[in-house]
Amino acid sequence: MSMxxxxxxxxxxxxxxxxxxxxxxxxVGVVGSGNLEVLLEPQSTPTxxxxxxxxxxxxxxxxxxxxxxxxxxxxxxxxxxxxxxxxATPAVVALRLAQAIxxxxxxxx
Amino acid sequence: xxxxxxTVTSYAECSARQxxxxxxxxxxxxxxxxxAERVTSPHLAQLGLxxxxxxxxxxGRAALEGRSVFVAAQEGAFMGGGVGEVHGAKLVGMxxxxxxxxxxxxxxxxxxxxxxxxxxxxxxIAVSEVMxxxxxxxxxxxxxxxxxGGANGCFGGMGIVAACADHIVMSDVxxxxxxxxxxxxxxxxxxEFDARDRSLVWRTTGGKxxxxxxxxxxxxxxxxxxxxxxxxxxxxxxxxxTLTALEAEHRLLSARLAxxxxxxxxxxxxxxxxxxxxxxxxxxxxxxxxxxxASRRKEVA
Amino acid sequence: MxxxxxxxxxxxxxxxxxxxxxxxxxxxxxxxDLLDVLxxxxxxxxxxxxxxxxxxxxxxxxxxxxxxxxVLLIDTQGQRLRRHDExxxxxxxxxxLGSAIDLARRRGxxxxxxxxxxxxxxxxxxxxxxxxxxxxxxxxEIRVMRLPAMARVTKLPQELLERLSVANPVFAPGVExxxxxxxxxxxxQGDLAQALRRSLAELPTEDRRAQxxxxxGGRRLAAATVQRILDAA
Numbered sequence: 126m127s128m129x130x131x132x133x134x135x136x137x138x139x140x141x142x143x144x145x146x147x148x149x150x151x152x153v154g155v156v157g158s159g160n161l162e163v164l165l166e167p168q169s170t171p172t173x174x175x176x177x178x179x180x181x182x183x184x185x186x187x188x189x190x191x192x193x194x195x196x197x198x199x200x201x202x203x204x205x206x207x208x209x210x211x212x213a214t215p216a217v218v219a220l221r222l223a224q225a226i227x228x229x230x231x232x233x234x
Numbered sequence: 235x236x237x238x239x240x241t242v243t244s245y246a247e248c249s250a251r252q253x254x255x256x257x258x259x260x261x262x263x264x265x266x267x268x269x270a271e272r273v274t275s276p277h278l279a280q281l282g283l284x285x286x287x288x289x290x291x292x293x294g295r296a297a298l299e300g301r302s303v304f305v306a307a308q309e310g311a312f313m314g315g316g317v318g319e320v321h322g323a324k325l326v327g328m329x330x331x332x333x334x335x336x337x338x339x340x341x342x343x344x345x346x347x348x349x350x351x352x353x354x355x356x357x358x359i360a361v362s363e364v365m366x367x368x369x370x371x372x373x374x375x376x377x378x379x380x381x382x383g384g385a386n387g388c389f390g391g392m393g394i395v396a397a398c399a400d401h402i403v404m405s406d407v408x409x410x411x412x413x414x415x416x417x418x419x420x421x422x423x424x425x426e427f428d429a430r431d432r433s434l435v436w437r438t439t440g441g442k443x444x445x446x447x448x449x450x451x452x453x454x455x456x457x458x459x460x461x462x463x464x465x466x467x468x469x470x471x472x473x474x475x476t477l478t479a480l481e482a483e484h485r486l487l488s489a490r491l492a493x494x495x496x497x498x499x500x501x502x503x504x505x506x507x508x509x510x511x512x513x514x515x516x517x518x519x520x521x522x523x524x525x526x527x528a529s530r531r532k533e534v535a
Numbered sequence: 536m537x538x539x540x541x542x543x544x545x546x547x548x549x550x551x552x553x554x555x556x557x558x559x560x561x562x563x564x565x566x567x568d569l570l571d572v573l574x575x576x577x578x579x580x581x582x583x584x585x586x587x588x589x590x591x592x593x594x595x596x597x598x599x600x601x602x603x604x605x606v607l608l609i610d611t612q613g614q615r616l617r618r619h620d621e622x623x624x625x626x627x628x629x630x631x632l633g634s635a636i637d638l639a640r641r642r643g644x645x646x647x648x649x650x651x652x653x654x655x656x657x658x659x660x661x662x663x664x665x666x667x668x669x670x671x672x673x674x675x676e677i678r679v680m681r682l683p684a685m686a687r688v689t690k691l692p693q694e695l696l697e698r699l700s701v702a703n704p705v706f707a708p709g710v711e712x713x714x715x716x717x718x719x720x721x722x723x724q725g726d727l728a729q730a731l732r733r734s735l736a737e738l739p740t741e742d743r744r745a746q747x748x749x750x751x752g753g754r755r756l757a758a759a760t761v762q763r764i765l766d767a768a
Binding site for chain 2: 678754
């Protein structure tokens with residue numbers, strides 16, 4: 126976890142098994158108070174990478190739990206999830222993540 | 235042909251991107267500097283604020299009823315739609331590109347508090363660059379159409395920019411002014427402007443008032459499809475900026491000032507416009523207001 | 536320096552600029568040409584009426600003095616903060632003033648702005664900032680908003696803004712920062728008439744401000760972002 130001045134920047138990388146067909150970047154949500162935006166992009170390693178920039182500082186453990194929970198459920202492979210957050214609750218974070226992956230093309234068999 | 239009632243999508247409740255998706259011809263929007271390119275603000279992290287992948291504005295080219303348009307949509311939820319260095323440069327880039335590539339029109343879905351105070355000086359200079367670039371587009375013969383219908387309204391420097399357009403479409407939810415009510419209240423006290431009196435705020439700055447006064451060209455319901463139809467109608471309505479046109483504008487604005495009596499409220503102003511029951515205006519439908527204005531225009535003509 | 540001293544320094548006694556309720560108007564001889572001078576004094580608040588008064592002066596110049604250079608002398612506390620001005624549509628009056636200045640430029644009038652005392656956002660966004668170039672005296676004051684008000688509106692601690700103000704051109708009020716960011720073309724030091732002469736000779740025809748901001752290091756992304764959009768597929 127790096128401490129950029131003013132915002133927390135968190136990085137996670139978790140292994141995944143479900144590869145996704147090639148896709149254009151997907152953006153859901155808006156960076157407003159209590160809200161967040163999520164950008165999904167393809168990436169080349171068989172993992173799911175998360176990068177979170179958040180103005181709500183000191184919640185690293187909660188983000189890790191949310192991310193692990195997400196990846197346990199979806200096991201995405203070859204996906205980068207980038208987030209700009211302005212203090213969303215874990216419920217709103219989970220909602221946005223769900224909205225984002227709903228726009229992914231069906232996984233390859 | 236079956237007549238199913240169409241569901242109305244609130245323009246105010248849509249994000250900027252949802253508005254673009256629903257208002258423009260389906261799938262026609264091609265974005266420049268999309269989110270994945272991460273052209274973000276370098277000034278926000280030091281203030282403890284997250285940036286946005288698109289710095290709060292999406293710009294690109296699209297089609298509207300098959301006509302080519304360049305378009306920008308400001309995201310009011312991000313920093314109140316405030317214009318910072320990058321946001322402003324995206325608007326300027328789109329406007330300069332319009333002068334070069336000559337689409338049929340430029341469309342600006344404006345929702346902004348004006349200069350992004352968090353980027354103060356950069357924002358102020360950026361807004362004036364946007365203004366110059368917009369006037370360049372008009373001078374080169376393309377209409378600039380502004381849509382105002384977001385919950386945050388169009389204020390500050392962006393309020394002035396929007397007023398530099400050929401054509402303004404507002405909903406009754408939209409607001410268009412210069413200084414926000416909170417700023418006026420902070421400076422002059424609650425007696426000057428009670429920012430929490432929503433009815434007062436909308437009487438002073440809202441779409442119905444602006445339409446009655448003639449400050450906007452079309453008044454529509456809070457409905458994305460209504461905005462689409464209105465924008466389409468506006469595509470061929472250029473107002474060339476000539477000395478004659480500016481002299482006419484000057485006469486209009488001067489007459490308005492001369493007729494003004496320091497009225498306490500919009501009600502008195504509307505009464506002087508010929509509305510017998512001004513207190514009913516806030517409850518009247520957009521359609522009723524439109525019918526009344528049309529009948530007045532026939533009288534005057 | 537008050538407006539009288541400024542006009543004396545620029546034009547000697549070869550001008551007829553007068554003040555009428557905070558509006559400055561007149562003409563001046565300069566290097567064999569006549570200039571039209573327009574401006575404000577007394578830290579004027581620019582309301583609906585004052586915007587119209589200035590627009591009238593610009594339109595008069597376009598109509599009666601073809602090709603004449605316009606010099607804008609700026610001293611303002613910013614836009615007038617009154618509900619009544621909003622009711623009447625001050626934003627439209629401001630846009631009208633800006634459009635008049637823009638038309639003047641297109642009709643071949645060179646327009647030069649000079650902040651000689653104060654300039655706060657709305658007060659000069661449709662005058663000095665729409666000129667071909669805007670300059671300032673070194674001890675003039677330019678800002679978007681005073682820090683306590685900015686702290687209130689942004690809900691950021693004033694101490695944080697004050698700390699950032701010290702080194703960061705984005706916040707710090709001050710002509711040096713506006714110069715660095717490209718908002719100002721130059722500061723007028725020394726002989727003011729000579730500075731006017733130089734500034735008139737160097738008046739650009741295009742909006743150079745983003746480029747200047749990049750070259751001077753105060754605004755490193757604006758010009759590049761505009762160019763990226765021009766170059767995008």
